[in-house]
Amino acid sequence: xxxxxxxxxxxxxxxxxxxxxxxxxxxxxxxxxxxxxxxxxxxxxxxxxxxxxxxxxxxxxxxxxxxxxxxxxxxxxxxxxxxxxxxxxxxxxxxxxxxxxxxxxxxxxxxxxxxxxxxxxxxxxxxxxxxxxxxxxxxxxxxxxxxxxxxxxxxxxxxxxxxxxxxxxxxxxx
Numbered sequence: 001x002x003x004x005x006x007x008x009x010x011x012x013x014x015x016x017x018x019x020x021x022x023x024x025x026x027x028x029x030x031x032x033x034x035x036x037x038x039x040x041x042x043x044x045x046x047x048x049x050x051x052x053x054x055x056x057x058x059x060x061x062x063x064x065x066x067x068x069x070x071x072x073x074x075x076x077x078x079x080x081x082x083x084x085x086x087x088x089x090x091x092x093x094x095x096x097x098x099x100x101x102x103x104x105x106x107x108x109x110x111x112x113x114x115x116x117x118x119x120x121x122x123x124x125x126x127x128x129x130x131x132x133x134x135x136x137x138x139x140x141x142x143x144x145x146x147x148x149x150x151x152x153x154x155x156x157x158x159x160x161x162x163x164x165x166x167x168x169x170x171x172x173x174x
Contacts, residue, residue, distance in 0.1 A: 001119035002120045003118070007021040009021070019033070020104075020108060029130070029131050042056055042057075043105070058106065071114070073090045073116060074117040075088065075089055075111045075119070076088055077107075077118075087102045
């Protein structure tokens with residue numbers, strides 16, 4: 001499994017959906033995943049340190065896990081089938097690991113709330129991961145080293161790449 005972090009959540013110019021961009025920790029390889037607006041907002045809110053006045057669904061799930069003395073160990077994006085990403089939550093209860101199926105966007109929203117690692121299966125990263133051309137990144141002076149969502153940062157060439165993704169070829173992770 002390959003560890004990734006949330007690099008950014010971006011709005012699409014061609015659809016109402018958002019793009020969640022995960023970045024492999026040790027390389028300049030990215031995994032763009034189309035997600036819905038509510039899920040994008042849930043991820044962004046948490047990464048930006050914004051607290052809702054009442055728990056959102058993802059907060060409720062985290063509270064439920066805590067009440068049941070179960071912790072989230074990590075999440076992983078386990079497969080990609082017919083342009084749909086599949087994810088698993090890995091819970092720890094006593095000495096037992098419990099795996100649960102999840103939509104990828106929900107798994108990431110919960111992971112950022114619990115500050116746990118996010119992993120991607122090597123086959124998924126091989127199939128859907130992208131590496132922007134280094135020369136384009138250098139020309140734009142783009143740095144991807146931030147640890148939180150920055151929706152105002154100019155991502156230059158990489159944003160141009162994201163805007164060219166064809167929504168008709170991609171399903172949401174639901």
